[in-house]
Amino acid sequence: MDQMQEPLIITVDGPAGSGKSSICQRVAERIGFTYVNTGALYRSIAYLASMEHIPLEDERGLCKLAESFHQYGQHDPDSGNIHYQGTLLNPYLYTEDLSWKASKIATSAPLREALLPVQREWALKCRHGALLDGRDTGTVVFPGAQLKIFLTASPEQRAYRRKIQLQTNQPSAPEPDLSSLTEDLKRRDQQDSQRETAPLRQAKDAIVLDSSDLTIEQTIEKMAGIIRDQLGIPV
Numbered sequence: 001m002d003q004m005q006e007p008l009i010i011t012v013d014g015p016a017g018s019g020k021s022s023i024c025q026r027v028a029e030r031i032g033f034t035y036v037n038t039g040a041l042y043r044s045i046a047y048l049a050s051m052e053h054i055p056l057e058d059e060r061g062l063c064k065l066a067e068s069f070h071q072y073g074q075h076d077p078d079s080g081n082i083h084y085q086g087t088l089l090n091p092y093l094y095t096e097d098l099s100w101k102a103s104k105i106a107t108s109a110p111l112r113e114a115l116l117p118v119q120r121e122w123a124l125k126c127r128h129g130a131l132l133d134g135r136d137t138g139t140v141v142f143p144g145a146q147l148k149i150f151l152t153a154s155p156e157q158r159a160y161r162r163k164i165q166l167q168t169n170q171p172s173a174p175e176p177d178l179s180s181l182t183e184d185l186k187r188r189d190q191q192d193s194q195r196e197t198a199p200l201r202q203a204k205d206a207i208v209l210d211s212s213d214l215t216i217e218q219t220i221e222k223m224a225g226i227i228r229d230q231l232g233i234p235v
């Protein structure tokens, strides 16, 4: 990236289980952008709060933790690995318990405020450009992003994909129950879209990509096509 040039920013927001992380990671790789998974940041804070026995309702405690994370946390722009005080957090972040805890702490306005600079720094540390995914990356974190995509899918499809993801991540765990996963997702959707601060919603200038009837490969192709058409980036 040219020293004086602002990096290109692409944001992808959407509900839980819409396939954002797997799709965005692959698309970012393909276009040579840094991938920033902002959900992993909320999950990291929820995980560390559990480890440090900070109650999820303790906003002051969570904000202090976020400040400490800002100072001692590290994001590897190539692998997406997140370290805090020397510990790699990624292997601990993808349980249903943490999904819910992350969504719970994400309702706190002061915590969201404290995490804004972290997300912006992670993205701006990129080499060519950054592709972020989350809930408010196009509405709050980078409202001036050059391209905003809203990635969505039906709740049933999203629950099915989450089941496959859980089975892949924890092959020895008991088989997840699809109907309770669907209920959990709906509950999390509701919490994410009805909170007062930075609720999940489609930015006015976002392009909608509905992946309900698409495979991962087809969704990647569609997203790559949108990026090529909108930004003129060869994909």
Ligand code: C5P
Pocket: 016, 017, 038, 039, 040, 042, 043, 099, 102, 103, 104, 106, 133, 134, 135, 136, 137, 188, 192
């Ligand atoms: O994307 P993921 O499902 O990993 O995110 C976990 C939780 O973190 C979400 O349910 C949401 O409540 C919160 N989150 C958020 N804003 C973001 C990213 C994630 O509120 N930008």
